[in-house]
Amino acid sequence: MASIVASAHAGRGSGGKGPRGLHVGIGDDAAVVDLGSPAVLSTDAQVQGTHFELDWLSAEALGRKAFLVAFSDLSAMGARARWALLSLEAPASMSMRRGRALLRGFVAACRENDVALVGGNVAAAPRLALTVTAVGEAHRSLTRAAARDGDDIHLVGNPGDAAAGLELLAAGGRRGKLVQAWRRPPCHLQLGRALSRNVGVGAAIDLSDGLVLDLSRVAAASGLGALLDTDRLPLSRALLAAVRGRGGLVNEALEYALGGGEDYLLLFTARPDRRSRNSIASLGRRHGVAISRVGSMDSSLKAGSVVNTRGQALEGGYQHFLTSRGARA
């Protein structure tokens, strides 16, 4: 397996062929790379049995997803992604073919985003786990604490699809847009960088644990409340169709959107003036994504709270969501 990691990335050494800025790559005690300061660092893991089951996605898709989930944090900081490290735990029984497919998916996602895999580790373990360290450099960091009173809240993409897809997978489903939303989170590295250069933009976060919970984190860090207009949430046709197909109501789709995790959508706040709104609409067009204005930050609300337009406090998040689902199933 170690040799797979070593061979996965062609670029090595200080010669001309490797990725730009790579002094020492995989094969020495550590990688030595150029990196602008401040540096942006994040680590995330995908663990079999906790985050996925082997038959939920191909090995290649899993390698890609491990990259996307880890680098989603860098998008949400507005960082430029540069380098990746991958620590793999794998059963000794795992085939070389499967190992190669995992790495192929991971490295393909690296290449598409101008990131190089420069560190690897392989350890035997009873279950598969991929721990990824994402390394980048900051322009201006879009911290969670940078939201301002009155800021618009913008959301990129359709919330709830991945959580509904996860539920389908757990129930034996293997196809469709919702499953695909779970399998392949969006990648907003380019958009995140563009947002960090936009002076109107304040805070940002990627939605890993559910819209309400993650928005409450932005609110708490910024010392503000968040007013969320749930009527403006861009529920996907696929989600609405799935809920209707089993006789459910729109409210049920909303539950996925508010409480479902693993969306990895980008949420950010920005000045509410027309110029800022226009510039964000233009960014959406340029990057080919749907950006929805779904609420505003409000200092008159309790810090850390998320409230709907009827003044009701919303609660949620991945844990809550799972429990309520489970209780109803």
Place this chain on the structure above:
Amino acid sequence: MASIVASAHAGRGSGGKGPRGLHVGIGDDAAVVDLGSPAVLSTDAQVQGTHFELDWLSAEALGRKAFLVAFSDLSAMGARARWALLSLEAPASMSMRRGRALLRGFVAACRENDVALVGGNVAAAPRLALTVTAVGEAHRSLTRAAARDGDDIHLVGNPGDAAAGLELLAAGGRRGKLVQAWRRPPCHLQLGRALSRNVGVGAAIDLSDGLVLDLSRVAAASGLGALLDTDRLPLSRALLAAVRGRGGLVNEALEYALGGGEDYLLLFTARPDRRSRNSIASLGRRHGVAISRVGSMDSSLKAGSVVNTRGQALEGGYQHFLTSRGARA
């Protein structure tokens, strides 16, 4: 558990109290830190059942060991260690007390080495695993490829103790210097940096898989052979006593020293002239470590080979060692 990671390191935010150079710490999407370029990056994992069993060492010692093993790679590059990320997989049944002890050990090791924990992740998993990313900055990198023909080979500390300690642990032993050598690898970050500033020093590596195997990696990367004078290997009294105690010969102790893994000793090459030797002896005194000259790099030997003074090719390494032990037991 996530809250444990968040609270483990007091230093946060851009205020005055956090570690120097920390812009955004644990609690946001990613850490934002100052870092000199080139950056040095490495990742390593300690996995229950593969690297350790729960009753082999305290949770605090395990946290410390996970740090030491990962940062050993940075010592071997001559890098200055700056930042750490810790991704923890833990059974849901693990107590908060155990989790806190793990982190206490990890953070204590961080502090002793002027490193700050800036990124954390916690995931449920059937077994405990600690994946550490070590981040530093390079002065001059002591790559494996930098050995020169005629260079002395220097070894810091006593090889074989950790492997003998591991064997004792597996057999039920819990005490003594050998067990302790396995539990608490040495930390050579200061020495590594000093070596990187010493123009006489060439290549370096940390011994994770056994002296012969790791030395052969330096030899292969440098396009040279290595002549290893096994009579000069500094076998510890504890190792010799353990072997004699069960009626073994010195050769058996040598087997541990040549093939045993997990020593995390520093091996480096340096110019063979008197000035260089004196300066290395002086470094050893200053850092309070025993540095032994155990051989030399030799272009007349087959590249990548390790040969003893009788001209016999040595083979070994952790896998080989385990097999030969197992076969004899």
